Amino acid sequence: MSIEVENIHKQFGSFIALNDVTLSIPSGELVALLGPSGSGKTTLLRIIAGLERTDSGRILFNGEDTTERHVRERKVGFVFQHYALFKHMTVFDNVAFGLNVRPRSNRPAKPEISAKVMELLRLVQLECLAHRYPSQLSGGQRQRIALARALAVEPQVLLLDEPFGALDAQVRAELRRWLRKLHDELHITSVFVTHDQEEALEVADRIVVMNKGRIEQAGTPDLVYDHPANPFVLNFLGNVNLFHGRLSQPGVGQHESNENVVSYVRSHDIEIERSPLDSTALKAEIRHIQKLGPSVRVTLAIDGTGEFIEAELTRDVFQNLGLQHDEQVYVRPRQVRVFVEDYQI
Amino acid sequence: MKFSKRHNNVLPGFGPTMGYTLLYLSLIVLIPLSALIFKTAGLSWHDFVAIVTAPRVLASYKVTFGSALTAAGINALFGVLVAWVLVRYPFPGKRLIDALVDLPFALPTAVAGITLATVYSANGWIGRYLEPHGIKVAFTRLGIIVAMTFIGLPFVVRTVQPVIEELDSELEEAAACLGANRWQTFRRVLFPLLLPSVLTGFALAFARAVGEYGSIIFIAGNMPMVSEITPLIIITKLEQYDYQGATAVATVMLVSSFVILLVINLLQKWSRRYAE
Numbered sequence: 001m002s003i004e005v006e007n008i009h010k011q012f013g014s015f016i017a018l019n020d021v022t023l024s025i026p027s028g029e030l031v032a033l034l035g036p037s038g039s040g041k042t043t044l045l046r047i048i049a050g051l052e053r054t055d056s057g058r059i060l061f062n063g064e065d066t067t068e069r070h071v072r073e074r075k076v077g078f079v080f081q082h083y084a085l086f087k088h089m090t091v092f093d094n095v096a097f098g099l100n101v102r103p104r105s106n107r108p109a110k111p112e113i114s115a116k117v118m119e120l121l122r123l124v125q126l127e128c129l130a131h132r133y134p135s136q137l138s139g140g141q142r143q144r145i146a147l148a149r150a151l152a153v154e155p156q157v158l159l160l161d162e163p164f165g166a167l168d169a170q171v172r173a174e175l176r177r178w179l180r181k182l183h184d185e186l187h188i189t190s191v192f193v194t195h196d197q198e199e200a201l202e203v204a205d206r207i208v209v210m211n212k213g214r215i216e217q218a219g220t221p222d223l224v225y226d227h228p229a230n231p232f233v234l235n236f237l238g239n240v241n242l243f244h245g246r247l248s249q250p251g252v253g254q255h256e257s258n259e260n261v262v263s264y265v266r267s268h269d270i271e272i273e274r275s276p277l278d279s280t281a282l283k284a285e286i287r288h289i290q291k292l293g294p295s296v297r298v299t300l301a302i303d304g305t306g307e308f309i310e311a312e313l314t315r316d317v318f319q320n321l322g323l324q325h326d327e328q329v330y331v332r333p334r335q336v337r338v339f340v341e342d343y344q345i
Numbered sequence: 346m347k348f349s350k351r352h353n354n355v356l357p358g359f360g361p362t363m364g365y366t367l368l369y370l371s372l373i374v375l376i377p378l379s380a381l382i383f384k385t386a387g388l389s390w391h392d393f394v395a396i397v398t399a400p401r402v403l404a405s406y407k408v409t410f411g412s413a414l415t416a417a418g419i420n421a422l423f424g425v426l427v428a429w430v431l432v433r434y435p436f437p438g439k440r441l442i443d444a445l446v447d448l449p450f451a452l453p454t455a456v457a458g459i460t461l462a463t464v465y466s467a468n469g470w471i472g473r474y475l476e477p478h479g480i481k482v483a484f485t486r487l488g489i490i491v492a493m494t495f496i497g498l499p500f501v502v503r504t505v506q507p508v509i510e511e512l513d514s515e516l517e518e519a520a521a522c523l524g525a526n527r528w529q530t531f532r533r534v535l536f537p538l539l540l541p542s543v544l545t546g547f548a549l550a551f552a553r554a555v556g557e558y559g560s561i562i563f564i565a566g567n568m569p570m571v572s573e574i575t576p577l578i579i580i581t582k583l584e585q586y587d588y589q590g591a592t593a594v595a596t597v598m599l600v601s602s603f604v605i606l607l608v609i610n611l612l613q614k615w616s617r618r619y620a621e
């Protein structure tokens with residue numbers, strides 16, 4: 001089912017959580033709402049679910065206005081960051097809840113409910129835990145049960161609020177791959193909220209980058225990563241270095257010459273050389289070396305300006321160069337993005 | 346049992362605190378209670394049975410325990426309601442009402458009894474409207490229940506209130522997303538989580554009601570076989586210098602109360618079986 005978000009505005013007191021947000025989510029897609037905390041991404045998700053009322057604007061499911069419809073009737077599956085499992089019920093009863101509370105007229109018979117629950121538990125690979133209580137499960141297992149519970153009512157839309165936020169790194173990575181696989185099997189329109197760019201880039205069909213109650217950019221992961229619409233998007237998706245400067249000649253984008261601009265270079269787009277290959281190389285001194293598993297982060301001070309930049313190298317490259325502290329080297333940005341200097345990060 | 350066993354615990358002081366706990370409980374609870382039983386033991390078994398099963402005494406058990414259970418039940422129901430309103434809804438004067446709940450704790454019970462008796466008597470503020478409908482409160486068993494409900498009210502409210510405060514609003518949201526209406530959400534999701542604290546409050550209110558004397562004697566009418574409570578029988582026996590008779594009845598009360606509280610505790614444990 002497709003979701004249309006039209007001119008949604010939401011205010012909590014004097015804080016504007018969502019400012020005229022319009023977004024279209026095509027049927028069957030897995031969309032990530034990505035942004036820092038306070039960007040309004042969770043509020044948007046809750047408004048889509050019907051857990052929060054919008055001040056103005058409309059929500060349409062399949063072209064049908066659902067803005068005034070109660071959450072009970074919206075047929076959405078909602079997965080909470082902290083699972084929100086019913087701790088006094090067994091895993092089985094948790095998953096069966098949505099079916100058990102149906103009015104008698106369209107409630108399935110007991111054996112049918114049981115079959116459906118076991119099928120869902122198989123889907124989340126936890127059928128052996130049916131008679132345990134949530135307190136006896138690990139975080140990853142709990143979140144999978146929460147997902148099974150949400151799917152039990154056959155929702156038309158699946159909404160996940162930072163579903164992996166409370167889990168440790170390894171379980172997170174495992175679970176998001178699993179979610180992607182599950183989505184490929186079920187093709188249910190899904191929206192998930194995250195502040196983890198890696199998670200969004202890995203899992204989503206489309207990423208919606210949000211900041212301060214607005215959508216900064218929406219598009220495929222490749223689009224937002226390779227062609228960020230503005231410095232915020234660029235900065236949020238990976239580490240960047242800033243170079244303040246002035247354009248010496250027109251022709252870079254639509255900018256005029258002599259305009260104050262900022263160039264942004266991702267830290268893995270910076271090459272370090274022993275000797276300058278051409279005039280674009282800058283002289284710099286190595287100040288700090290930090291090894292992060294497969295990659296190495298090198299902090300350098302640019303000669304003359306004293307500005308610090310960070311470069312991320314693979315371990316191989318780092319070892320081949322044999323870089324040392326306080327060494328003089330040359331840095332060359334591989335790919336530069338230029339934005340006019342009116343934007344503060 | 347070995348109390349001195351070394352525990353691998355970061356917090357020191359198991360020995361002294363345990364010792365103090367035992368000493369304290371002995372001085373305050375155990376020794377007075379065993380003196381009671383010791384005194385009773387002066388009676389022969391035959392005399393003991395005769396005293397504690399006298400018709401008037403038996404009737405008083407029924408009045409006391411029956412009324413106490415009823416009052417605790419009423420308190421459990423309305424205590425949850427009051428606690429729910431106090432936690433969930435903002436309204437003017439909320440803090441005042443919140444403070445009002447504790448008043449039955451602070452008021453001397455005799456004052457409460459006299460006030461209740463006046464208000465509920467045939468020409469009292471409330472009694473005059475009940476009387477024409479054939480409802481007599483003062484000087485009947487109903488009066489006893491009213492007094493017991495009054496003094497037991499804070500227990501349920503105060504034990505349930507913090508639990509309602511702690512309830513995660515996400516649980517209700519999750520239930521709503523799954524299609525449950527308000528009543529189903531309360532009955533299937535919230536109430537089971539409140540039940541252990543409701544039972545605790547019920548047990549406390551019940552225990553308090555069983556032991557209540559001051560407020561009841563003013564409103565009960567104290568008619569033998571009808572509205573005479575067991576504590577009054579004990580006092581009467583004491584006034585007649587029948588110490589052994591008094592302690593015998595007291596022992597029965599003690600043992601019955603203990604058994605009932607134990608059962609409630611077991612119920613409570615069962616209601617929390619999911620928490621491991």
